[in-house]
Amino acid sequence: MAKLNNDKIAVELDLKAQKAQEEIRRLTKATDELRKQNQAYRKEKAALERVEGDHTAEYARLNAAIEANKREIEANNRAMEKARKEIDISRMSAADLGKELKRLKGELNKTSKALYPERYRELENEIRRVEKAHAEATRSTRGFLASLLSLDKIATSIKGFFMGLGMVIMTQVIGAFKQLTNIIQDFERANSKLASVLGTTIDGVSRLTDQAKYLGRTTTATASQVTGLQTELAKLGFTQDVIEKLTPSVLKFAKAVDTDLSSAAAFAGAAMRMFNKDADQAEAVMASFAVATTKSALDFHKLEASLSTVGPVANAFGFSLEETTALLGQLSNAGFDASSAATATRNILLNLADANGDLAKALGGPVTNLDELVNGLNKLNAEGVDLAKALELTDKRSVAAFSTFLNGSDSILALRDSITDCTDDFQQMAATMADNAAGSFAGFQSAVEGLILKFFDFREALKTLYEWGT
Known part of the structure; x- marks a missing residue:
């Protein structure tokens, strides 16, 4: 009975973490779009500056739109912070914990201890908590590798390894x-x-x-x-x-x-x-x-x-x-x-x-x-x-x-x-500007997309499928 209760709790934690992560992705995408809008509004203002005449009304409209977007961005950031707190760190991988640790340390560096002592203490406590979870997750990984070398557990380890590998491959296939x-x-x-x-x-x-x-x-x-x-x-x-x-x-x-x-x-x-x-x-x-x-x-x-x-x-x-x-x-x-x-x-x-x-x-x-x-x-x-x-x-x-x-x-x-x-x-x-790691990665992404677009004619089949489904 206790095992069933523990399994139920684990499922609930996984579901909660998944929903929070989906919300963070949605808010991140919306925030990026708002920042792009503000960049476009600032370009409009710059264009108005090059044209003679009274543009007071246009400036007011653009400034109001920019401020509204800023408020929405701040609201999104607060919502993302709330969503992050809903993710139990025990459900996070070592990689996710590492990212969270980097984010918290970055926020700590930007937070004044004199001006915001309470928030500074909260961040310090949160960093210690995530560091501990990250260390445990890392040890678990090392423990898994050690178990592969253990003769008495090698059968179980190999079985678990290939099951995990199968899940990774399936995820990649679906994602691709x-x-x-x-x-x-x-x-x-x-x-x-x-x-x-x-x-x-x-x-x-x-x-x-x-x-x-x-x-x-x-x-x-x-x-x-x-x-x-x-x-x-x-x-x-x-x-x-x-x-x-x-x-x-x-x-x-x-x-x-x-x-x-x-x-x-x-x-x-x-x-x-x-x-x-x-x-x-x-x-x-x-x-x-x-x-x-x-x-x-x-x-x-x-x-x-x-x-x-x-x-x-x-x-x-x-x-x-x-x-x-x-x-x-x-x-x-x-x-x-x-x-x-x-x-x-x-x-x-x-x-x-x-x-x-x-x-x-x-x-x-x-x-x-x-x-x-x-x-x-x-x-x-x-x-x-x-x-x-x-x-x-x-x-x-x-x-x-x-x-x-x-x-x-x-x-x-x-x-x-x-x-x-x-x-x-x-x-x-042009060659020099592309001669860096970012340029190489962009070239790799473009090459991958180029490979996928070899199937561009597949669009007709997709369209037919969607129309049939509709």
């Missing part, structure tokens, strides 16, 4: 099947979205699907992520042929500058359009931008924030992509923020385009490229232009940028030359 169906379904859903944006069917984007599967298994991005990149390019109005040519370069660019694929795709598409570049030039364009982040103080976010302001004007007046990026890089090296650098450069270019303006006359005539600009700046330098004269030639919002160009004219040319025809540097940069 679940992962297979989820990956296929996620990839199919991503392709459905791509097809809908392009106004066709999944069969109509088969070339892009094949490209996504290939890049998914040969790079650190998954096939679904590659399809998401293709979808962002499709939203910009590019055709399937152009998307197919742009995708590998944009993928490499995102890895080189360490940004997400959606942002990289939006930036690359806008830049290609801004400077009237053909899809075949995508590699060279992405190389110039990526290498510029290593040759100057520019980074991806600065490029993203500034190029939309100065790019159309620069291209209209004959300045190339590399020349425009070099001008922005020079100002970034001097400490200008992205918005100020872009606005000042645009205003200077507008002044240069006026053949009858003071600036154009001082430089010896209208300027349509970087070489002409540098020659004119050197001419002014030789004449000894001071700040007062520079203010006469430009405006008060651009005088600081103009003085920076004036004092570093030669370095602008050097920067432009270093980001021109630099595809080899680009290749090396």
Whole structure:
């Protein structure tokens, strides 16, 4: 009778632990989604800052949404803490106990003993309790290994070992099947979205699907992520042929500058359009931008924030992509923020385009490229232009940028030359960013997904099965 009661208690503890762990997983997923939403809201705020006008209402709405998400995240954290306390540590494995111990020690390090003495004592007690359970679990493992070496228990040990091994294999098989169906379904859903944006069917984007599967298994991005990149390019109005040519370069660019694929795709598409570049030039364009982040103080976010302001004007007046990026890089090296650098450069270019303006006359005539600009700046330098004269030639919002160009004219040319025809540097940069343990693991995951997507045609059978079940 006592054994039956003990078994019942053990089952109840296992069930309680399982429910708590499921709740923790659900709350963790919800919290991650809330953090992603807040990141998107902050990007919206940053975008509003680059547009003139009164955005008070939009700021208020975004701030309110961010604060609401923060409150929900805090509530989720409290709920997860409560769920963790419901898991009896006797039902946890040595690995789970190790993770819990690491989490508790991390919280202890962040907790001030002077400000929160009660919580500090609670954490110390909890750590001692988990350390004891972890030591016992570890000893149990060692004891199991020792029992394998014991002749009088070897039969029982081998039997238990193979029973446990069978359970592990069964768990892995079930988990692999679940992962297979989820990956296929996620990839199919991503392709459905791509097809809908392009106004066709999944069969109509088969070339892009094949490209996504290939890049998914040969790079650190998954096939679904590659399809998401293709979808962002499709939203910009590019055709399937152009998307197919742009995708590998944009993928490499995102890895080189360490940004997400959606942002990289939006930036690359806008830049290609801004400077009237053909899809075949995508590699060279992405190389110039990526290498510029290593040759100057520019980074991806600065490029993203500034190029939309100065790019159309620069291209209209004959300045190339590399020349425009070099001008922005020079100002970034001097400490200008992205918005100020872009606005000042645009205003200077507008002044240069006026053949009858003071600036154009001082430089010896209208300027349509970087070489002409540098020659004119050197001419002014030789004449000894001071700040007062520079203010006469430009405006008060651009005088600081103009003085920076004036004092570093030669370095602008050097920067432009270093980001021109630099595809080899680009290749090396992307390879270096992936040459680490995290990159190798991401490549392994992508390869596993690529293997699973060999069964992509199985989606029709899944769809039929679900429809039959419905």
